[in-house]
Amino acid sequence: MAAAQPDAAQAAKSSVAAEIRAQVGGKYKNFYGRRGYWPIWVDQDRIGPQADALLALIEDSGADGLDPDDYDPQELKQRIAAADNGDPKALARAELALSRAFTDIVADMRRPARDVRMRYLDKEVEPQEAEPSEILRVAALAPSLSDYVRDAGWMSPLYMRLRNARARYDAQWAQLPDLPVPEGVRMRPGGRSDAIAMLRERLGLAGGDAYDKALVARVKAFQGDHGLKPDGVAGAMTIAALNKGPGHYRRALALNLERARLLPGPWTRHVVVDAASAQLWYYSKGALDGSMKVVAGTKETQTPFMAGMIRYATLNPYWNIPPDLVANKVAPKILDGGSLKAMRYEALADWSVNPAPLAQSAIDWDAVAAGRQEVRVRQLPGGSNAMGKVKFMFPNNLGIYLHDTPQRNLLAKDDRHFSNGCVRLEDAQRLGRWFFGETPKAKSDAPEQHVPLPQPVPVYLTYLTAVPTKDGVTFLPDVYGRDGD
Missing domain, CATH: 1.10.101.10 (PGBD-like superfamily/PGBD)
Structure with a gap:
């Protein structure tokens, strides 16, 4: 008898599949058709516990700024109750009603608020209105649909914890x-x-x-x-x-929830950098893979609120020194008798890919120090280079990227807002292993060796001044003055 049970379960699902095929239409037919009209909410001959998880999520959706009544939980309960006798036709009706409610609430939870603006550098990271068939396809791939619904696996874990x-x-x-x-x-x-x-x-x-x-x-x-x-x-x-x-x-909690709403779920391989807490997290396959401290921008040189695609690593990088630092830091040292060569700097004629070098003596350093003239200066690769051994690039016109750093002392501080906008990493080698599957290594001592990632990875630079903790939530200083209150 025990051996016959799977056959009975298969037969019950087959009957439900036939009824789904007869009833389904519109945007849902594509999803069900590709899987032989096999249900996702039915276990054997009854609606499974994943439906209970969905009902609980709907009833608590006020926490997401949504109205539970928009998903008609009473009708869903009636559909489930009507299918309790195992009738395939009733099970199919309940199955389709659950799928419609599920895709609606997922789309609504993912929809960005109009008053939170993130700059998107690439089409791949721009928010898209997901099709019901895609929402269901991703859910059906989860190891446990009940867990996926209960944990709202399409939302960022930072959002759900907050x-x-x-x-x-x-x-x-x-x-x-x-x-x-x-x-x-x-x-x-x-x-x-x-x-x-x-x-x-x-x-x-x-x-x-x-x-x-x-x-x-x-x-x-x-x-x-x-x-x-x-x-x-x-x-x-x-x-x-x-x-x-x-x-x-x-x-503040409502604002930070809207910021966290813009982040993807953990099934999307991605990196999150929070400039407010100076922390970084990276996710894949439905889980947090790791985290680390970072150094973010100062109040005057803020790490921006934006998202892009990390496409390559640069090994043995130069550091192109920002013009204000050239004027305020480099020029005074030259005027005081220092040399570019001794500081492992070089001056360049322009900002092109292959610029001509400029002799130190050819530059009016008084004019540079006074801000009347700009000159491109970069630091040569090496152990003291501000970029460290590697930087991870997501092309943008602000010159923002993630990079290694020799200034380890800054990472030990509670307040880590010291950079010129870029993100200095506590453990660039570990993040590199996550990107590449192994530690990226330079082939020689040559500077600026660009190595493409096997697959580009989304990175989100956000700003969370309310963050979840083990026991609740804590509020952080609004270092950049972005909260508006």
């Missing part, structure tokens, strides 16, 4: 009284004052005016979730963060 963290944040902090706390007043553990009483009320604690252990713990919790040192002391920065009010943080 989405889930927002619910925890709202429960803990967003409903507290929006009460201003006095600034410039000394409040420390062990003290008593009217200001401390207001602080207790603002943090949702019982009445009183004592800075006791309960208040210390609550202040620490607030500090930890808002990017502050959790010392339990209500200093000026903590009071300023409290006085921004719950509305400020709700808006």
Whole structure:
């Protein structure tokens, strides 16, 4: 009898497939036709647990700024219930209704908000309105459709973690009284004052005016979730963060969710660089493959908000020194008696691919230092080169790329905003192995050896000032002033 069960299951699915073939039409016929009209929501002779995962996602879709009623969950439940007796015709109706609801919610979750603008450098990374057949095809390839739906595998893991963290944040902090706390007043553990009483009320604690252990713990919790040192002391920065009010943080969470919405799901092989936290993640085959620290741009030389395709690596790279640094750093050293050769720099006649060299003596360094004249200067490859041993290129007119760095000390800092806009990598060799399947190696000491990637990889430079953590969410300083609040 046990051996006959698979045959019975196959026969049941075959009957459902025949009914799907009779009922399906429009945009869904292409998907089902290519798979012999085989269902994806039916297990043996009943609707499987993947449907429960979809219903749960729909009912919680308010977290995505969507309306659950748009996907008619009651009708879906009725279709599922009607198919409970195993009738192939009813199963086919439920199957198609589930597919329609699924493709609708996937498309809506992926749709970018109009008020979040990312610069797209290549057609491959521009957001596209996915066809229902493509949405279903990708879902059907997942090892577990239930897990794919439950985890919203078409969305960035950063989005889903932030989405889930927002619910925890709202429960803990967003409903507290929006009460201003006095600034410039000394409040420390062990003290008593009217200001401390207001602080207790603002943090949702019982009445009183004592800075006791309960208040210390609550202040620490607030500090930890808002990017502050959790010392339990209500200093000026903590009071300023409290006085921004719950509305400020709700808006920040919503804005950062929209930024994260632009990122692809983990089944797309890609790299994400977050300039706010100075972190990098890389994904493939539905999982996070690795992460690392980076150094991002300063407030004055910001790492941009954009996406492109990493197409090649450059080994033994030059560093083309930005004109402002040539004026502010290089020219004064030359005027003070230094030499380009000793600094392993060279001056060039223009910005062409094969520029003619310029003698140091042929340049008016006073004019360069004063900003009246520009000259191209680049650093020669080598151990001290600012690019390190390799840079990963996604062609753009801003001169932005990912690169190795000899300045390891900067990576040990909590605030890593020191670059001129490019992204300095904690472990360029490890990322190179992920790109190429092996460590890319130069064939000689020759400079600027370009090695194409086996397959171009999307890279997304984003800016997340609210980031998911193990216990919830934390808010980071808006270093670039992009949050507008």
